[in-house]
Amino acid sequence: MNIEVVPYSSDWAKQFHDLAYDLRSWLQSVPVIAIEHVGSTAVPGLFAKPILDVDIIVRRKYVNAAITALTAAG
Numbered sequence: 506m507n508i509e510v511v512p513y514s515s516d517w518a519k520q521f522h523d524l525a526y527d528l529r530s531w532l533q534s535v536p537v538i539a540i541e542h543v544g545s546t547a548v549p550g551l552f553a554k555p556i557l558d559v560d561i562i563v564r565r566k567y568v569n570a571a572i573t574a575l576t577a578a579g
Contacts, residue, residue: 510552517546521557528561531578535571538562 521542528540544558545551563571 509554511555512552513546513548513550514555515549517553517555517557518542521547521559524557524559528559528575532561532571532574535563535567535574537571538564 525540525542529537539560539562541560541562542557543560545553546555546557561571
């Protein structure tokens with residue numbers, strides 16, 4: 506199994522912005538505290554595996570609702 510590590514791409518910030526927009530749309534029935542771009546692709550200038558890591562932050566009582574909404578979105 507090869508692991509690809511590539512130079513930083515400014516495109517990752519745009520990809521995250523677009524993904525966060527979609528996530529908010531899919532989660533509109535869930536009170537989301539924050540959607541954060543985390544991990545190595547979130548750090549300008551850092552080499553990284555070209556896979557975005559995203560944290561969706563909700564209160565514990567809304568976790569199942571968030572899972573259901575994201576599962577329904579595909």
